[in-house]
Amino acid sequence: MSRWIEPVTLKGQHVTLEPLTLDHEKAIAAAAADGELWKLWYTSVPAPEHVRSWIEAALAMRDNLGAHPFVVRDAAGDVVGATRFFNVDSVNRRLEIGHTWYAKRVQRTPLNTEAKLLLLTHAFESLNAIAVEFRTHFMNHQSRTAIARLGAKQDGILRNHQIGKDGVLRDTVVFSIIESEWPAVRAHLKYKLAR
Template sequence: MTAKLPSSVVLTGRHIRLEPLERRHLADLWTAVGSDPEVWRWTMSLPPGTEEECGAILDERIAESAAGESVNFAVVDLAGGRAVGVTGYHDYSERDESVEIGGTWYARSVWRTAVNTEAKLLLLSHAFEDLGMGRVFWKTDARNERSRAAVLRLGARYEGTLRRHRLRPDGSWRDSVYFSMLADEWPAAKARLTERLSRG
């Protein structure tokens, strides 16, 4: 199967829906996340001080999607019908059958719930089963222990660390830790994620 590049789609599970990120999601996201320093701590954006500053961050993501540089989703909680986070596909290659899942942040109210597990299940299923990708990867700030642990729980493997990789908004340098999952590792990982969701 030849890999296909990701595009704007709607992916729906039992708990959440991933839908193309739009400006209309701003009010929900600002209400859910606001300038919570823990949510923004490991992103490459400074915490927004106002709803319009948050809107500017969304506008960057929306522009990237429009330019074909990434595919960004609003994560919508089906029970409440409101957006509670953002995630997406980045740095993808049809030739290399590779895609990054990243740019993810959620309201603190949905941390340690089914939201992230199902979002990753939907994104990984689409990447491997619909797009035909051979490798999905993640990169996290080396200091972000919570994110590193979450990626490992998905069944991804540590690949290495790029030192002094990116300049953080505060002027310090970030080391980036890379993880990946290959297509032949996906069936076992899918079974574990599905089981985790069924347990609530």
């Protein structure tokens, strides 16, 4: 069976996105430890003792649902986070970019801007997507601001959308970029990187 999203490595000046494997377990644990990111109650960053099961779940999403999980490497080649294509709807050529997190030391650097540029370029120009979504927890104001800065537009809020690991109900903010908006978003991201 042909898959819409095949494994691919995306490389820029500041960042490389490569397919996630079980071999990345120690590097993922080290990246998450920079800032103890699993302690942020509104994210799904794995705690050190859960990294293997987190990777296995990401790979199961790849194998069963057509997702594509990546590790994120900085310019020095160190793993500093993760991201993925998921909620893949190949019939309607839509997907979501998410499950994104970065070690504290690379947050608010050009790395995220370039990672999103690489992912969106692949989605719109190689996969011919008609829309790319981003979703985040209502309480994750840093993520909401970052998504809006990309040029994505807020579509709405899904109230009581999910039950969190702690049992707290999550309101999910949905953003998207559609195919006709991509040229302006691409120019904006390239401008931001050039600065």
